[in-house]
Amino acid sequence: MIDPKTNPGSEEHESIEHYDLEVAPRVRNLPAYLFGRINELKYRKRKAGIDVIDLGMGNPTDPPEEWVIDKLCEAARDSRNHRYSVANGVYNLRREVAVRYESRFGVSLDPDQEVVATIGSKEGFSHMCLALLGPGDTALVPAPSFPIHIHAVALASANVISLDIRDSQLFLTNIARVCESLYPRPKILVLNYPHNPTATVVDQAFFEEIVGLAKKYHFFVIHDFAYGDIGFEGCQPPSFLSTKGAKNVGCEFTTMSKGFNMAGWRVGFAAGNRDMLGALKAIKGYYDYGIFQAVQVAAIVALRHGEEGRLAQVVEYQQRRDVLLRGLRRLGWEPQTPQAGMFVWTPMPEPWKSQMGSIDFAMKLLEDANVVVSPGRGFGESGEGCLRVALVENAHRLRQAVRQIGRCLRTERAIR
Secondary structure, eight states: OOOTTTOTTSGGGOOOOOOOOOOOHHHHTSOOOTTHHHHHHHHHHHHTTOOOEEOSSOOOOSOOOHHHHHHHHHHHTSGGGGSOOOTTOOHHHHHHHHHHHHHHHOOOOOTTTSEEEESHHHHHHHHHHHHHOOTTOEEEEEESOOHHHHHHHHHTTOEEEEEEOSSHHHHHHHHHHHHHHOSSOOSEEEEOSSOTTTOOOOOHHHHHHHHHHHHHHTOEEEEEOTTTTOBSTTOOOOOGGGSTTHHHHEEEEEESSSTTOOGGGOOEEEEEOHHHHHHHHHHHHHHOOOSOHHHHHHHHHHHHHOHHHHHHHHHHHHHHHHHHHHHHHHTTOOOOOOSBSSEEEEEOOTTHHHHSOHHHHHHHIIIIIOEEOEEGGGGOGGGTTEEEEEOOSOHHHHHHHHHHHHHHHHHHHHHO
16 A cells, blocks of 8 residues: 555645736736637537537638648648748748739838738737837727737737727828827827728728828838738729838738638738838747748748639629628618628617627527627727628528528517
């Protein structure tokens, strides 16, 4: 028999002391995660074998082109690609990004100084905030807000001022007003067009105004261009960098997650102002060794030869948009018609809008219709009363989702 007195690993001798963990203020001050309840219920339903139609996240269900996957497999078999890569991306990938900017937007970029490959645009944006912001700094952020646009600023220990973007002219006026009244002035302005969640788009003249304000008030611009690959009916969302003087005041983030269906591959890019990108490279040099090199090789060929596939994907998203809009309008909803992106932004229908908030309504649709949508409140107070619906399922599944929502709400109305 083992003597517990001489066996420090026995139960009798195990002593677990509890210490209170005090997290850093940058974590403690993060707002509550408003999608948590929805994700928890979705997980429980799927674990129980229930078919849940998830239109909550902009997470493409379509695969990349088969030949891109083949290139990934080929590159993964090359032993040289399993070593550490470089934090800012291999040169040939950065060069392809520069070629694409030149061909699509007429923007000339130096692959060495003006392009950085990132582990998705979200990582790049977050580390850019960490590189540029600190205690006492302020960022102007669009509202409603894609959560990371606020959280990355908070994690950098900086302050956020949210400005409503739904009226573009008023947004420009408010930028100037804040810059005139705040001291020290804001250090960065975050932009996001096509906008997530509202799908708002702007023209080149808007960006010209932004460049003028940035020069006048000496702030830098970070443009999240994650949905720039998806424009409907001839709409080509403009690149901020194609504006005269934009590279002097800002940078732009793009991604292969949407137009190329490579969301899980985590391939994004920062391009533009070389001082901003130099700061980003310095941060990334400490934090990571870059993207798995086989993924970078596959991304190179996707950028080089994938334009036809991207355009086909845009057509697919437009067809889904039209199916969803028709279905929701038959239910009496009044969704906005997006010109770009992969979301439909819609006010909640009555009488529910007058009776409950968007989080409770989204929970109701999940509980009773087995359909996930994103509540507008999850994008800040200015999103309350609206829902974001992602175009990530095929047309058949979208029709099914509308039918399930319709049955759910008709039943509820009959009960009332």
